[in-house]
Amino acid sequence: MDVDLRRVPDLDSLQLLVRVAELGSLSRAGRAHGIGQPAASARVLGMERRMGTALVQRSARGSILTPAGALVVGWARDVLAAAAGLGAGIASLNAESASRLRVAASMTVAEHLLPSWLVRLAAASPGTAVSLQAMNSTEVAAAVLAGDADIGFVEGPDVPAGLETRSIGSDRLVVVVAPGHPWTRRRRGIDAAELAGTRLVAREATSGTRAAAEAALRAALRSKQPGGGWHEVAPARPVLELSTTTAVRAAVAEGAGPAVLSHLAVEQDVAAGRLVLVQVEGVDLRRTLRAVWPSGQRPRGPAQDLLAIVNTTPRRARAR
Incomplete structure (x- = not known):
């Protein structure tokens, strides 16, 4: 009217x-x-x-x-x-x-880092209701862009347009195999070419862990050609693609093949002898963990409180 x-x-x-x-x-x-x-x-x-x-x-x-x-x-x-x-x-x-917080996080961050952050948030703001979606980094970015999450945490090397990011720490990828794998008998480990040519047990193609590992291998194997330009070496096709880190770890332990995973995800398996670390020469397997939110919209309320908690967490507690 x-x-x-x-x-x-x-x-x-x-x-x-x-x-x-x-x-x-x-x-x-x-x-x-x-x-x-x-x-x-x-x-x-x-x-x-x-x-x-x-x-x-x-x-x-x-x-x-x-x-x-x-x-x-x-x-x-x-x-x-x-x-x-x-x-x-x-x-x-x-x-x-103000009392509701929707978080989307990559699997590594969701499983190994967010629990302690959320415990601190609950102590500081007991009235805040938190919902957490654990997914791969590509899906996290999509959820934040669509307004389905107030803040996201990703581990992939690339962040799509429309998102602002802040580094919240670093992580280190490692190569793991079953105890009886031939690589465990190497004195000097393996190099980038051998790792790239090996069919690995891997996460799905949109996983941040897989994207970071493949980007690191491509960077290590990139070579200048005599006529100019760069030669890109693509990693071998995975022997298995699995949707969770837990499934990848189990498949590796059963002898399906090597995998590249976050050290946060495998440290207990390595300590228990279920998996063995393999040294890799000539590949920088460090990666940056990031918080993401829509461009032009600064985190506020519980999202701002959570980001402050993350930023005040000692870096060694974020990536050991």
């Missing part, structure tokens, strides 16, 4: 008029409203001019409403009550938003 609002006073002025009716004095109404008598009188005069009718009758004994003024005050009380309800509703929406 279209309404002509040109003759409708603002809420502040209506509230002043109601106080004049209740207190019987422009000066007392002004003081209750936080303004002086001249300002209160000017405000009422402005309403009268806007509405085209007298609202208040002034005298030495005080101020009383005209019949038109009494009608307006009755209507104004309904308008002010509705405005108060609207304000309370808006406040409740903000409170609900």
Whole structure:
């Protein structure tokens, strides 16, 4: 419904008029409203001019409403009550938003780093309800871009346009094999070419871990050609593609083949003897872990609190 609002006073002025009716004095109404008598009188005069009718009758004994003024005050009380309800509703929406946090995180971050961060967030903000989605880095970026997550944590080398990022630490990838694998008998480990030519047990193609490992191998094997340009060596096709790090670790332990995984994900298996680390020469397997959020929208509320917790966590606790 279209309404002509040109003759409708603002809420502040209506509230002043109601106080004049209740207190019987422009000066007392002004003081209750936080303004002086001249300002209160000017405000009422402005309403009268806007509405085209007298609202208040002034005298030495005080101020009383005209019949038109009494009608307006009755209507104004309904308008002010509705405005108060609207304000309370808006406040409740903000409170609900402020107490809810949707996090999307890559598998490595979700399994090995986020639990301790969320424990600290719960201690600092016990009323915050957190929902966590664990997925690969590509899916994390998509969820944040779509507005399905307030903040994301990724481990891949590339971040799509539309996201702002902040480095939150580093991670190190390692090569692991089953205890009986021939690589465990090497004195000097393996080089980049042999790793690239070996069919590995790997995560899906959109996994941040796999993308970081393949990018590191390509960088190590890149060579300048005599005629100019660079020669790219693509890693061999995986022997298995699995959707979780747990499945990859289990397949490697059963002898399916080597894998490149975060050291955070395999350190317990290595300590227990279920997996064996293999040294790799000539490949930089370090990677950066990042927080991501939509461009132009700084994290706020619980997302800002979580990011502050991450930033105050010692780096050695983020990537050992």
